[in-house]
Amino acid sequence: MPFSNDYFKSALSVDNVIFGFDDDLLKVLLIKRGKEPFNLEWALPGAMVHPSEDLEIAAKRILSDLTGISDVYLEQVKTFGKVDRYPEGRVVTVAYYSLINIIGRRLSIGAANIKGIDWKYVRDIDTLPFDHLEIMQTCLRRLKRRVRTQPVGFELLPKKFTLTQLQKLYEAILDKDLDKRNFRKKILSLKVLEDLNEIEKKVSHRPARLYAFDHKKYEDAKARGINFEI
Amino acid sequence: MPFSNDYFKSALSVDNVIFGFDDDLLKVLLIKRGKEPFNLEWALPGAMVHPSEDLEIAAKRILSDLTGISDVYLEQVKTFGKVDRYPEGRVVTVAYYSLINIIGRRLSIGAANIKGIDWKYVRDIDTLPFDHLEIMQTCLRRLKRRVRTQPVGFELLPKKFTLTQLQKLYEAILDKDLDKRNFRKKILSLKVLEDLNEIEKKVSHRPARLYAFDHKKYEDAKARGINFEI
DNA sequence: GCAAAAGTGTTCTCGGTACACCCATGC
DNA sequence: GCATGGGTGTACCGAGAACACTTTTGC
Secondary structure, X not given: OOOOOOOOOEEEEEEEEEEEEEOOEEEEEXXXXXXXXXXXXXEOOEEEOOOOOOHHHHHHXXXXXXXXXXXXXXXXXXXXXXXXXXXXXXXXXXXXXXXXXXXXXXOOOOOOOEEEEEEEEHHHOOOOOOOHHHHHHHHHHHHHHHHHHOOOOOOOOOOXXXXXXXXXXXXXXXXXXXXXXXXXXXXXXXXXXXXEEEEOOOOOOOOOEEEEEOHHHHHHHHHHOOOOOO | OXXXXXXXXXXXXXXXXXXXXXXXXEEEEEEEEXXXXXXXXXXXXXXXXXXXXXXXXXXXXXXXXXXXXXXXXXXXXXXXXXXXXXXXXXXXXXXXXXXXXXXXXXXXXXXXXXXXXXXXXXXXXXXXXXXXXXXXXXXXXXXXXXXXXXXXXXXXXXXXXXHHHHHHHHHHHHOOOOOHHHHHHHHHHOOOEEEEXXXXXXXXOOOOEEEEEOHHHHXXXXXXXXXXXX
């Protein structure tokens, strides 16, 4: 490996923790590696940062290559730089996390050295190569904190959704049960939802009302912050 | 500069935003640069990360070289990596912030290319070289958020202090006036203070009681988090 | 005695929490 | 008609916010 004492020779990469929501549970997008080390193991998607590429651009490039999504919210979480975190040389990595709506999303293998790509249930993941488990857990903690001060949901749910779906999402992120009446009171008081005056079809129980996020109010609430202590 | 398309050639540095408290105002530790670019201008202390040095070790090294302090709390805040942030080549920098007690602290010029070192009032700083102003402001925002969920004060105040001093500290960080009675009620309810049963001497007004942090309870409160909405 | 900062309680309001029953639909 | 999830209101409690006067010291 091309290392020396010259400071201008550390490698920089970006790793993405992309959360989705499906089946009432949180998922994360993993790729199956197509090269050593950890060939054929599932890991976080990442890539080296090009010398004349901004960090955030690199993170968006990875996400876009894998999912075709651009213009999505990405948040830098932390930089991991332990000397031995990458076995083949010094690689410092900047972790970003993102939230996207899984439904109807086509995934594509974005690079030659990727052998597979899939959504995995967060709670089933107990091992990942390198320090990726720590990275994922750090991003998960960030998401849990984020959900208390910013509205979350628009990014993870389909356009039209029921209040129960939104509640399940919050329960999945916070990892605890919420009271239905209190949740509804609270979420409606934020005034970021639009009542579509539509109901579910063909469900074998009383059909639920459908809601959508009011984009403008949602962004406003995001900008000024919310207090979601429930 | 030794750049090429080889990914293993980006430079990595660490910059520290070290906050102190004095004269009822927040200060930050700056160094006067002794080399181009921005020769003789005041900037954040920072240094290149050695190839076999962990990020946090590098941050501690900088702090220790300048202040002689080791074993201090440092928190990684964000990584700044715009392609053109450093005019002489690609340098990505990881920002850390720290809180230390100014009183009686001797500063030492820690490196040959540093021409001076001093505490500057945060509110007077409206320009810094590179993207250091943005870095400092990002760390300041982090501190403001931190103060709402973790006890702060032990690191910034002398061992013995009055409740008014502590209140001034919170007012400086949050940048707003607080109600004296509500502040005392709240801070005492956290049960992290020890009443020393001592009073100030030789002040030309009613002397205040002195308090100290109860280290154990302080660390406990830090670990479990607090809710300081005042 | 006066200037300066310390110290001290009560009331009101609002948001969080706990909690149980009837409703609409598909089969 | 029954299983399934949808939808609704009230009472209690505790924390935050507003607010003014007396006390102790040095000079």
